[in-house]
Amino acid sequence: MARSDCYPWTEAAFDAFFSSKDRQAHAYLLAGQSGLGKTVLAEQLAKAMLCQQQVDDACGECHSCRLLESGNHPDLHVLQSEKRTVEVNDLFAIYAPRYLEDESKRKRRKKPSAIIAIDQVRGVIPDINTRPHLSACRIIVLNAAEDLNINAANSLLKSLEEPPSDCFFLLISHEPGRLLPTLRSRCNRIDFRTPDKAQTLEWLNKQLPGRTDTARLIDSAKGIPLRALALADGEINTDESRVFQAMHKLANRQTDPVTAAAELIKKSELIEILTLLQIMTSTIIRLKIAARNGSAVEKDENKALIDLGKRLNFKQLYTFLDDLSESKQLAGGPLDDTLALESGLISWQRMFSK
Ligand SMILES: [Zn+2]
Known part of the structure; x- marks a missing residue:
């Protein structure tokens, strides 16, 4: 992984690490809340330091870089708990088992251990002291x-105090306050802070093309970028994104109106769903007009709506809006909610048939 693969908010830390004249330090503490990219930065720093090209970035091509990716680099040593190794599938999880207990012992436990035990540290010490x-x-x-x-x-502690000159420690901590002060004081600290929202939004929109609720995801995640992404990867948890996903899937024949209506009505009221369909349709019309006038701002967050709009004409869109208004007036009447929604979604999908 090269610097260009850094999260935008960790690029500065990556550069600072290599431009720092203080390369005397042999232990670094990457400290900050979970979800800010510390582990990925540690991976990138490790790769860059081990690369045989020695150009302050991993070349991705030398013997070292290739071995590292394949999980066989003899100079990368990772201590982490069994729990983390089982739960998080990343580069470090590939290297960690070397210092974990034998699998047979691990299997006897009901739950994977959440600590780094003294045996793991003892296991790595000989490797610290060899070339x-x-x-x-x-x-x-x-x-x-x-x-x-x-x-x-x-x-x-002792190894941290006097490591051989060609040995570097990267300590990652989501809760640096819990570390022994003596451990903390032996490390050069790299602090991770919540990036500003504009930067996070730009990044998240690139990760989630078509989502219209990225700003809200960031707020729900209290500004932590990877947490916002995790929220999005989990259940689609806002009405707006559920409705949008349904529109998108229907347009691409990835679902049918009956299934889509049943799913939507399970979690939201008919009237709310219809209102959101109106809002999205109006947005599509607005973006289409802007495109016609040459004033379209093709922001990533609008891209999926623009794409849908390109497949429809104005007459179809306005007719659909009228249908939605009618359905809204009928909502709460004798017609079954699911049936009412189905009929709306059938009209939507029909507009996309060739
Ligand atoms: Zn390399």
């Missing part, structure tokens, strides 16, 4: 450092 096998240095990753139990932390 690098392939690259110019060795990297020891602690992910996350607060998972070290007290004995493990104490036994790590």
Whole structure:
């Protein structure tokens, strides 16, 4: 992974790491809340430091870079809990089992252990004190450092204090306040803060083309970018995105009106769904007019709506809006809600038939 693959809000930290004249430091603490990209930055730093091209960035092509991606680099050592290794499927999870307990012992436990135990630290110490096998240095990753139990932390202290000159520690911590002060004080600290919302929004819109609720996702995630993405990856949890997804799938024949109506009505009131359909349709019309006048702002968040609009003409869109108004007037009457919605969605999908 190269610097260009950094999250936009961690690029500065990546650059600062390599431009810093203070390369005497052998231990770094990547500190900040979960969801800010610390683990990914640690991966990138490790790759860049191990790369044989030595150009302050991983070339992606040398022997070291290729071995690293395949999970076989002899100079990357990762200590993390069994729990994290099972739950998070990333590069570090590939390297962690080397220092975990034997699988047979692990299987006897009901739940995977959430700590980094002293045996894991003892396991890595000989590797700290031998020469690098392939690259110019060795990297020891602690992910996350607060998972070290007290004995493990104490036994790590000595190595942290006087590491060999070609050995670097990257400690990741989501809760740096829980670390032993003696551990913290031996590290150069790289603090991660919540990026500004405009930057997060731009990034999230790129990750989620077609979503119209990205700003709200960011607010729900209290500004933490990866948490906002996780919210989006989980259940589609706003009425607006549910309705939009249904419109999108219907247009592309990925669902049928009966199924879509049943799903929508399970979670939202008919009148709310119809209102959202009206809002989206009006937005499509507005974007279409803007495009005709040459004043369209093709913001990512609007792209999916613009694409739908390109497949429809104005007459269809206005007729659909009229139908929606009529359905709204009938809502709450004798007609069954699901049937009423189905008929609206049938009209929507029919507009996209060739
Ligand atoms: Zn390389």
